[in-house]
Amino acid sequence: MTLLTLDAIGRSFGAIQALAGVDLSIAAGEVVGLMGDNGAGKSTLAKIIAGNFPPSSGTMMFDGQQVAFARPVDARAVGIEVVYQDLALADNLSAAANVFLGRELHRRIGPFLLLDHSAMQQRATALFRELKSETRAEDLVRQMSGGQRQAVAIARTRLADARLIIMDEPTAAISVRQVAEVLALIGRLREAGIAVILISHRMPDIFETCDRVVVMRRGRKVADKPIAASSPQEVTGLITGALETA
Amino acid sequence: MANVISSDMRRPAWYAGGFFASQTAYVSGALAIIVIIMAALAPVFLSLGNLINVATNFSYIAIVSLGATLVILTAGIDLSVGSVMALTAILTALLLRWTSASPLGAVPGLAMSVAVLGGLLSACGIGLINGLLIARLELTPFVTTLGMLSVARGLCYAITRGAGVAITGGDADLFSSLTDGDILGVPLPLIYLLILAAGMGVFLHHTASGRYVFALGGNERAARLAGVPVARIKTGVYVASALLAGFAGILMAGWLGSVPANLAQGYELRIIAAAVIGGANLSGGIGGPSGAVVGAALIEVIRNGLVLARVDTYWQDTLVGVIIIAAVVVDRLRSRRTGS
Numbered sequence A: 001m002t003l004l005t006l007d008a009i010g011r012s013f014g015a016i017q018a019l020a021g022v023d024l025s026i027a028a029g030e031v032v033g034l035m036g037d038n039g040a041g042k043s044t045l046a047k048i049i050a051g052n053f054p055p056s057s058g059t060m061m062f063d064g065q066q067v068a069f070a071r072p073v074d075a076r077a078v079g080i081e082v083v084y085q086d087l088a089l090a091d092n093l094s095a096a097a098n099v100f101l102g103r104e105l106h107r108r109i110g111p112f113l114l115l116d117h118s119a120m121q122q123r124a125t126a127l128f129r130e131l132k133s134e135t136r137a138e139d140l141v142r143q144m145s146g147g148q149r150q151a152v153a154i155a156r157t158r159l160a161d162a163r164l165i166i167m168d169e170p171t172a173a174i175s176v177r178q179v180a181e182v183l184a185l186i187g188r189l190r191e192a193g194i195a196v197i198l199i200s201h202r203m204p205d206i207f208e209t210c211d212r213v214v215v216m217r218r219g220r221k222v223a224d225k226p227i228a229a230s231s232p233q234e235v236t237g238l239i240t241g242a243l244e245t246a
Numbered sequence B: 001m002a003n004v005i006s007s008d009m010r011r012p013a014w015y016a017g018g019f020f021a022s023q024t025a026y027v028s029g030a031l032a033i034i035v036i037i038m039a040a041l042a043p044v045f046l047s048l049g050n051l052i053n054v055a056t057n058f059s060y061i062a063i064v065s066l067g068a069t070l071v072i073l074t075a076g077i078d079l080s081v082g083s084v085m086a087l088t089a090i091l092t093a094l095l096l097r098w099t100s101a102s103p104l105g106a107v108p109g110l111a112m113s114v115a116v117l118g119g120l121l122s123a124c125g126i127g128l129i130n131g132l133l134i135a136r137l138e139l140t141p142f143v144t145t146l147g148m149l150s151v152a153r154g155l156c157y158a159i160t161r162g163a164g165v166a167i168t169g170g171d172a173d174l175f176s177s178l179t180d181g182d183i184l185g186v187p188l189p190l191i192y193l194l195i196l197a198a199g200m201g202v203f204l205h206h207t208a209s210g211r212y213v214f215a216l217g218g219n220e221r222a223a224r225l226a227g228v229p230v231a232r233i234k235t236g237v238y239v240a241s242a243l244l245a246g247f248a249g250i251l252m253a254g255w256l257g258s259v260p261a262n263l264a265q266g267y268e269l270r271i272i273a274a275a276v277i278g279g280a281n282l283s284g285g286i287g288g289p290s291g292a293v294v295g296a297a298l299i300e301v302i303r304n305g306l307v308l309a310r311v312d313t314y315w316q317d318t319l320v321g322v323i324i325i326a327a328v329v330v331d332r333l334r335s336r337r338t339g340s
Ligand SMILES: Nc1ncnc2c1ncn2[C@@H]1O[C@H](COP(=O)(O)OP(=O)(O)O)[C@@H](O)[C@H]1O
Pocket: A013, A016, A017, A018, A036, A037, A038, A039, A040, A041, A042, A043, A044, A045
C-alpha cells in the first residue's frame, strides 16, 4: 500500500533551485535510504514532507489524500514525524518529559489539571522497552549518550503513532556501538509497519537497513532502486556524478 | 562523551543527584552556617525583633525574585522589576486616594480592592508590553527591560513630581493590616512569599505550562518543534514577573505608609542576584522558587549581619557582588567536576 507519493516536487530559495521535479513513493513499513552530497536537497525534501515549508511546485499525497501542510503540526496530525539532525531535545528535562513534550498527559485534581507524572513515566518506559533501549525514562537527557538521545527522539515519534518517520542523519554524531543501536531501532519501526526515510552519508547504514535507496544530486533524483539491485560503488558514483543515472 | 555506553551509566547516589547536588542545596548549607556564625557573634541576630525584621525585608526581594527566576528559566532577564515595584505602588496609592474620596469609599474595603486591582492591572500591562516586545518582535530581553526600567521609573517621577504619595483614605488601616500585618507573629509578607513560592513550585513541576518554561530555557527550538506555544509562554513569564514585582511594591507601600518616587530603586540587581545565588542559571533551563527564596535570604542575612557588626553600609553592595561571583564560581567548579 502506498503511503506517501510525491509528484514533481520543486522548491526554490530565491535564485537557488534546491529541488526540481522530484517524484517519490513510499509504502507502509518501507525503509528508504536518501543519499546525496551536501547541498543535494535531502534536508529540503525532508522539510517539505514534514510541513516545515511548502513546495514551490508539485503535489503530495499521503494515505490516498492530497495534502498541503502549512506547519509541522499539520504533518504531525496525519502521522508524519521527524527526528531532527540535531535531535531537538531539551537536555535539562528527563527522557519522559521530552517524549511527552507538547502532548503531556494530565490528571484532574479538583479544579486543577496537573501533569500525570507516573502515567508518562510508565508509558515512556514501555516505549523504551519496546525499542529495546536501555534509556531510563526519569534520567535527564543531559546525562545521556548519543544513542540514548536517539532513542528518546524516536520514542517521541512512536508516542504519536507515526506512520512515516523521517530521520535526518541520525548516525552523524554518534559512536559505532550506538549506530548499531539506532539501526536496530529502525528495524523495529519497520516491523511495526512504519515507513522510514533515512537520510545518511554513511553507506553501511543504508545498505544494512534500507529496502530501497534514493540518490539525489543537485536537487534532482538520479536513482531510485531496491538495495539488492544496487551496490555501494554504484551509489558512490551516483552521488559524485561519476554515474549520470541508474 | 560519545563513548559512554548506556549500560555503564549508573544512577547517581541520592546525595549526588537531584536537589542535593543543586546550587540551591549548597547555598542553603551556606545560609545555615552563616546564620550560626552570626548568632554566635551577635546574639541580637536571633532576637525575635531582628528575625522578623530580616524576614520582612527579604520577603519583598524574594517575591520579586520568584518572577525573576521564571524569566531567567526561559533564558531571559527582567531589569524593569524595581521600577515596576515603584510604579505599581504609586498608582495603587493614588488610586486609593481617589477611590476613597469617591462613592466606592462608602463600602469598607471596596476602595482598597479597586486600588490594588488597578495597581496590579498596570503591572500586568507593563509585563505584557515587555513580553510582547520580546516574544513577538523578538527584541532582546536585556534591552527591552532596560528601556522599561527607565520608562517606568520616569513615570514614577513624572506622576508624583518627585514627591512621595501617602497611603490615605478610609481603607488605609485595612490596607496596612493586609500588607504589613502578621499572623501569630509571622509577618504577612513572609506568608505571602511562602504561598507564592509553593504555588510557583506546583506550577513549574506539575503543569504543562510550567514544564514548557523549562523546555524553553533548555532548547527553544526543540520546544517550538514540539508544538510548545513559545510566544505565549515567554509573554507569560514577563507578565508574571511584573505582577510579582507590583505585588511586592504594594506590600512595601503598606510597610512604609507612603511611596517615595525612588522606591526600590536599584533593587533589580539584588533581585536578580538572589535568583542567581539561589541557583537560577542565566543561560536558562535551571532554577526554581526555593532558589529564589534561599538566595534572597542569604543576601538579607549577610546585609543584616553587616549592620549588626557595624560595618559601613557602603560595603554591602561590594559584598553582595562577591557572593554572586562566588556562588557562580562554585557552581562552575562543581559542574566541571561532575562533567555535567
Ligand atoms: N532556507 C534556505 N534558504 C536558502 N537556501 C537554502 C535553504 N535551505 C536549503 N537551501 C539550499 O538548498 C540546497 C539544498 O540544501 P539541503 O536540502 O540542505 O541539502 P542537503 O540536506 O542534501 O545537504 C542548498 O544549495 C542550500 O544552500
